[in-house]
Amino acid sequence: MTYLKEKSYNNFFSHIYIEKGIADNRKCREITDKFPNARIIYIGHYKDVFCGGNRNFAKEKKSPSLILAKKTDNFIYKGAKVCQDFGNDNFYYTSNIMNCYFDCEYCYLQGMYRSGNIVIFVNMEDIFSAVDEALEKHSVYLCISYDTDMLAMENITGFIKEWVEYARDKENLKIEIRTKSCNIKSIENIKACGNIVFAWTLSPESIIEKYEHLTGRFDKRREAVKKCCELGWKVRLCFDPMIYCKEFEKVYGEAIRRAFEDIDEKYIDGVSIGVFRISKEYMKIMKKQRKSTVTLFPYKNVNGVYCYGEETDKRMVGFAKNEVMKYIGKDKIFVWGEQ
Numbered sequence: 477m478t479y480l481k482e483k484s485y486n487n488f489f490s491h492i493y494i495e496k497g498i499a500d501n502r503k504c505r506e507i508t509d510k511f512p513n514a515r516i517i518y519i520g521h522y523k524d525v526f527c528g529g530n531r532n533f534a535k536e537k538k539s540p541s542l543i544l545a546k547k548t549d550n551f552i553y554k555g556a557k558v559c560q561d562f563g564n565d566n567f568y569y570t571s572n573i574m575n576c577y578f579d580c581e582y583c584y585l586q587g588m589y590r591s592g593n594i595v596i597f598v599n600m601e602d603i604f605s606a607v608d609e610a611l612e613k614h615s616v617y618l619c620i621s622y623d624t625d626m627l628a629m630e631n632i633t634g635f636i637k638e639w640v641e642y643a644r645d646k647e648n649l650k651i652e653i654r655t656k657s658c659n660i661k662s663i664e665n666i667k668a669c670g671n672i673v674f675a676w677t678l679s680p681e682s683i684i685e686k687y688e689h690l691t692g693r694f695d696k697r698r699e700a701v702k703k704c705c706e707l708g709w710k711v712r713l714c715f716d717p718m719i720y721c722k723e724f725e726k727v728y729g730e731a732i733r734r735a736f737e738d739i740d741e742k743y744i745d746g747v748s749i750g751v752f753r754i755s756k757e758y759m760k761i762m763k764k765q766r767k768s769t770v771t772l773f774p775y776k777n778v779n780g781v782y783c784y785g786e787e788t789d790k791r792m793v794g795f796a797k798n799e800v801m802k803y804i805g806k807d808k809i810f811v812w813g814e815q
């Protein structure tokens with residue numbers, strides 16, 4: 477677990493809650509074997525320790541427990557309107573894992589979940605069956621790392637390896653794995669697969685410093701992207717969500733220039749650009765959880781979605797797009813809201 481030691485709180489995963497019904501599940505045993513010193517507590521249902529009004533997301537986030545559970549419904553969801561589909565039809569996402577090892581101050585998970593604990597659904601085969609069913613009807617674009625950072629969790633779950641093997645021979649399936657992790661070592665031994673794309677959010681160093689706790693630093697992320705390309709994987713560079721700051725042009729201009737410094741365009745499947753946006757409801761909860769310049773910003777409410785406002789959004793996106801176009805063709809650039 478070296479990647480966890482690098483920048484971790486020592487008290488992560490000292491407790492593992494397991495739904496009684498899955499105690500003998502293969503993946504459940506694989507995961508618990510990795511934490512020989514953890515206290516195991518058997519529970520009836522994951523919601524007993526994940527849901528409920530008295531939970532405190534911020535407090536639990538400081539020393540999260542793992543919850544191993546069985547997913548029983550909603551195996552795949554239709555993509556939400558605040559998410560990019562990158563021109564793909566039939567855009568879905570799935571939550572194999574709920575909650576994230578990292579702790580970004582702008583993360584919508586703070587508004588979505590009451591608990592800071594991390595739920596891992598171990599019954600992969602049921603999720604695969606739901607994807608099989610969808611694939612019988614049409615092609616599928618599936619995001620598997622939305623409500624978590626799956627690469628950061630790979631040493632614990634081995635889920636990426638299983639998703640890759642599942643997807644390898646399915647021509648009408650494309651999978652996106654979004655990440656801010658540098659845990660590239662965990663995928664070094666997996667043979668690259670053409671229908672998987674790793675999408676790295678490349679936040680500028682000052683944004684990482686201020687708002688993203690425990691994530692990989694900018695240079696480390698850049699190295700991870702480069703390594704991923706060398707291993708033969710498709711990558712997407714994401715300047716999304718861009719967080720407003722006074723020196724926006726300087727900060728993001730530098731990040732974009734450095735991102736393309738030693739990553740050859742030919743390896744890049746696409747570039748995603750978008751400003752921070754979030755549902756009004758989530759932000760209301762986030763403000764109670766955490767007082768931060770990102771939660772206290774005077775956002776504009778556009779049809780229930782908080783954003784910086786049309787003028788600022790356009791200025792930020794326009795600037796980023798022009799900068800990115802210095803390095804890559806327009807056809808590979810996806811701007812949120814332009815599709």
Ligand code: SF4
Nearest residue numbers: 576578579580583624
């Ligand atoms: S890496 Fe993504 S999912 Fe994880 S805390 Fe940050 S914004 Fe949330």
